[in-house]
Amino acid sequence: MHQVVRERLEDLLAGSLEADSVAELHLAACEECRQQVEAFRSNALLIRSLRYSQEIAPAPGFYARVMDRIEARRSASVWNALLDPAFAWRLAVGSLAALLLIGSFIFMREAQPPEPAVTVIAVQEHPPDLGSDPLRDRDTVLVTLATYRE
Amino acid sequence: MDHRTSDEAELVRRVQAGDEAAFREIVERYQSKVYSIIYGILRNHNDAEDIAQQVFAKVYFSIPNFDFRSSLLTWIYKITVNECYDYLRKRKVRKLVYESDLPEDDDQRVQLNEPARDQSPPIDDVVARRDLALKLLAKLPPEERDLLLLKEVEGHSVEELAEMTGINENTIKVKLFRARQKLLKAAQRMLRTAPGVVTP
Structure with missing residues (x-):
């Protein structure tokens, strides 16, 4: 055109x-x-062709019927909201997303290699000379333990 | 036009502040308009009553979010047309042309075995044309559908539409042109797939 x-x-x-x-x-x-x-x-x-020339009024008492409907909607229970297909659908999608998040978090955690266990090895700068005298050995061990520092 | 300063806007503000008397005024001011729009589309008094109640319940719960970008009537008009189309979708768009489905005045004519009034097309044609119009409009996005209905059914000019919607005239013209093109394509597609259908 x-x-x-x-x-x-x-x-x-x-x-x-x-x-x-x-x-x-x-x-x-x-x-x-x-x-x-x-x-x-x-x-x-x-x-x-959808035009309707006359203006038609609803039957008398229309406002009261509208207010009845509003009251009915106001007092609709939470269960009604759950039964509403749109809400139920949103709830299902939300739950699925939460499950996926939690599942992937657990999976990621388990997939990581375990950290090596921390072992404390006490290293003595000058290892005592053990094995010659049991009484002296015992004293040496006690001294070593008493002076041990991390 | 600024829709924040009209007396309609004042009414809206009162409803937003919780004034039930103001809501009653809105219902009483627009109930006939809403009822007639619905009846024009569905041609059934029971449906018109039910959907009109639904429209005002929706107005009541949504009016806190009304942003004054359009006039209150335009906003209510959009809700009304959307409710009609929701209803038609749920009904899977009614089948033609059963007697029980005829509009009530036409139905009476059939029952009394009266001929169609002078100059008026046969009842089947009237119903079929309305049905086709509804089906084609259902193919448009809601905004374009509302504009076409406001233009062709309500008889508003482009200038009035611009004022009512808060959109400038050139944009209205562009939107109407697009809507008309889509409608034409939908009609051509429909004719290709169902050649027996009533032609526009």
Whole structure:
């Protein structure tokens, strides 16, 4: 559709353009634009079939019925919320995501190689000379233990 | 237009502050409008009553989030049309053209075996055209659908739409053009897949 028609399409469909307007003159000469405008016009008429000219009022007491509905919705229990498909779906997705997070955390933890056990090795700078005299050996061991520092 | 300064905005602020009398005023001011929009789409009084109640309940619970970007009526209009389409989706878009499904005034004509009123197209055609219009509009995104309905069904001009929605006129025109193009494509697709369908 050419720009000149496109810009005035709403006016053309509303029939509010003068016959000698630029858009109307273009339509008279351009078959392609004329066909498209015609197709748009018949669709507009189709939508207008939903028009209902009279304004109808609901039956008396409408406000009270609206308030009843509001009250019913207000007092709906948590169980109703759980039964609501949209909420249940969100809950299920949320739970699944939480499970995946926890599962992957546990898996990652277990997959790590175990850290070597820390062993304290007491290294003596000058190992005592043991084995010659049991009584002296006992004293040496006691002294070693008493003076042991990490 | 600034939608924060109208008397409608004052009413909204009172509802937002918890004033139930203000809410009652909104219901009484717009109940006929809402009811007529729904009846225009569904042509059934029971459905219109039920959905109109639902619309105002939604207005009540959502009005704390109303941001004054559009007029209150435009906002209510959008809720109304969305509720109608939710309802139609749940009903899987009603089948044509059973007598029980006819609009009530047409239904009466059928029962009395009256001919169609002067100049009016046959009942089957009217119902089928409305059904086709609803089906095609269902293919559009809600914003474009609302704009087309406000333009063609409610008869608002582009200038009025700009004022009501807070969107500038050129953008409204672009959105309407896109909506019309999508509608046309949907109609052509429908005709290809179901050649017997009523043509626009």
